[in-house]
Amino acid sequence: MTTARKPYVRPIDFKTRKVDLTHGSGGRAMAQLIEELFEQAFDNALLSQRNDQAVFEVPQGRLAMTTDGFVISPLFFPGGDIGSLAVHGTVNDVAMAGARPLYLSAGFIVEEGFPLADLRTIVQSMAAAASDAGVTIVTGDTKVVEKGKGDGVFITTTGVGMVPEGVNVSADRARPGDRILVSGTMGDHGVAIMSKRENLSFETEILSDSAALNGMVGRMVEAVPDIHVLRDPTRGGLAAVLNEIALQSAVGIRVREADIPIRPEVHGACELLGLDPLYVANEGKLVAFCAAGDAETLVEIMRQDPLGREAAIIGEVIEDAQNFVQLETQFGGARIIDWLAGEQLPRIC
Amino acid sequence: MTTARKPYVRPIDFKTRKVDLTHGSGGRAMAQLIEELFEQAFDNALLSQRNDQAVFEVPQGRLAMTTDGFVISPLFFPGGDIGSLAVHGTVNDVAMAGARPLYLSAGFIVEEGFPLADLRTIVQSMAAAASDAGVTIVTGDTKVVEKGKGDGVFITTTGVGMVPEGVNVSADRARPGDRILVSGTMGDHGVAIMSKRENLSFETEILSDSAALNGMVGRMVEAVPDIHVLRDPTRGGLAAVLNEIALQSAVGIRVREADIPIRPEVHGACELLGLDPLYVANEGKLVAFCAAGDAETLVEIMRQDPLGREAAIIGEVIEDAQNFVQLETQFGGARIIDWLAGEQLPRIC
Numbered sequence A, B: 001m002t003t004a005r006k007p008y009v010r011p012i013d014f015k016t017r018k019v020d021l022t023h024g025s026g027g028r029a030m031a032q033l034i035e036e037l038f039e040q041a042f043d044n045a046l047l048s049q050r051n052d053q054a055v056f057e058v059p060q061g062r063l064a065m066t067t068d069g070f071v072i073s074p075l076f077f078p079g080g081d082i083g084s085l086a087v088h089g090t091v092n093d094v095a096m097a098g099a100r101p102l103y104l105s106a107g108f109i110v111e112e113g114f115p116l117a118d119l120r121t122i123v124q125s126m127a128a129a130a131s132d133a134g135v136t137i138v139t140g141d142t143k144v145v146e147k148g149k150g151d152g153v154f155i156t157t158t159g160v161g162m163v164p165e166g167v168n169v170s171a172d173r174a175r176p177g178d179r180i181l182v183s184g185t186m187g188d189h190g191v192a193i194m195s196k197r198e199n200l201s202f203e204t205e206i207l208s209d210s211a212a213l214n215g216m217v218g219r220m221v222e223a224v225p226d227i228h229v230l231r232d233p234t235r236g237g238l239a240a241v242l243n244e245i246a247l248q249s250a251v252g253i254r255v256r257e258a259d260i261p262i263r264p265e266v267h268g269a270c271e272l273l274g275l276d277p278l279y280v281a282n283e284g285k286l287v288a289f290c291a292a293g294d295a296e297t298l299v300e301i302m303r304q305d306p307l308g309r310e311a312a313i314i315g316e317v318i319e320d321a322q323n324f325v326q327l328e329t330q331f332g333g334a335r336i337i338d339w340l341a342g343e344q345l346p347r348i349c
Helices: A028-042 A082-095 A116-133 A188-197 A214-223 A237-249 A264-273 A292-303 B028-042 B082-095 B116-133 B188-197 B214-223 B237-249 B264-273 B292-303
Strands: A054-058 A061-070 A100-111 A136-145 A153-163 A179-182 A229-231 A252-256 A287-290 A312-318 A325-328 A334-336 B054-058 B061-070 B100-111 B136-145 B153-163 B179-182 B229-231 B252-256 B287-290 B312-318 B325-328 B334-336
Touching (some): A028 A116, A028 A136, A082 A100, A082 A116, A116 A136, A136 B061, A153 B061, A188 A264, A229 A237, A237 A287, A287 A292, B028 B136, B061 B082, B082 B100, B082 B153, B179 B292, B214 B292
Parallel strands (some): A252 A325
Antiparallel strands (some): A054 B061, A229 A287, B179 B287
């Protein structure tokens, strides 16, 4: 074969130029953006084939598939950006099936006028997050909308992975007697975003916990294949996840306030912002439900991982026809942790 | 198990209410929207488990994965809407690997204030399109952005499917001597959208060709497993696809204007709108490259399908170090069909 003729001569000026409608039009400018930004950053043979889809081998078995749109504002925040967040969020949603994440796709909806420099930073951040998590971004799509019809950039990522044999994690598998575990402190991500948005500064900067949990989950399911439920408490926080699981499994839940790890500075910021940390989003934490006899094993495995140092057993599943989530307060009382009725934190992920 | 308590009492008023930020907040309103809209319309056991991912069996083999964002304006157009378009586009991108599409995910980014009635119409249209195409929408996500930060609704769909053994379709497999086929008339979708956008009316209404091609492709690869290239000429139209394939395969391409099917009314509208139909998007057509000896077989198979009645052999692959796409005009001349330099039709899909 002869060497292919490039349809463009000068490289894109990422420093000063902005995204315009030609970058989404299917022509020369889009092809160049794909080559000089996405292919360079994501760097894999499947993407470089430039087909409208990626084709890869899978073994016989159960595939987990998940999708998530990211519309976070601001795009850059303490501890991450929309790019790393999109990868972490999707890797985690695959991992929450007990699965090993393998491949991701990424769809970008970019607003006309968005700086190409920022788009490059975001794409490179995605590439780094994917590489760290051991997953490959194999296919994607870019659309551009007119100024005022979007908000910088939205990213929708989809992930697939294989579920190991014998693993059967699902939100409807919580059973009375099960122990409820969290992998660490609650509320860090949401408070980091809100602090940035409200221009609050604290003595200790609060960072998002955005991180990929698939390594830790891999070790958890290897040791305890019969984990009943795994869920990452993102939008709506721990409260939303516990209520969803109670509903899906038709059980009640009781958790102890004193055992739920929350950073003092997150507590403080929540008071200032009028937020309840149990409803605040996390992006690098998980909630696990397992048989009572497996709880200590799982906590130990989590604590050996840098992302699970503060793992804790926070409560248990009970029988309750009302599917209530109850919190035993520090002072010995109890209150219902209800479904979030209104909106707490828009565009937190 | 006891019957689960519903966290909401009154059904959503789809007739008069609008989307607000609570529908994307991870709380009660979002759970209710998922139950009363998405689960009802898409209606499958995987979705109803309400996990953050779907888990399904796959055989050992090659999986095709593709993603596409849909930002089309207007959302409703002659011949379809953003919902059916999102399903067709993604089913087609899986099929263009020669694969059998199986499962889709759907991510919605909705603007605050968007009528719930319209959202329901779109979701029901997606459900019908998926059912017709024989695919299942198994997982999804909904985000809501503030008024003025989006444009009604954007949908990002991802599809997966299995590639039959022996099939190896890829944009880098075009070889000198290959025949180039199209499944029907070019330009219908783009012209339908532009006519609606510009409020043009013609004697014969021009409809989008939006349709799922997986049935036809299944019969094509069964008869000719060695199809070299398949591509749906969406954004950038036939011209963009031929240039991309010429570049990826490092070949030249020659097509005959007289053999490219274009509806007279599309020709007329293009003249009025100042468009070249070869650069105009299609959403229910394919381009195929195959060995010369397979061309007649494939054209016959396509013509037996309602979506391929006007299939035609339009040209062939030649050697050309410059990777040019040449058009033999109706008058015996020849011109280069170059890469689209600027933007022709923004937000056409």
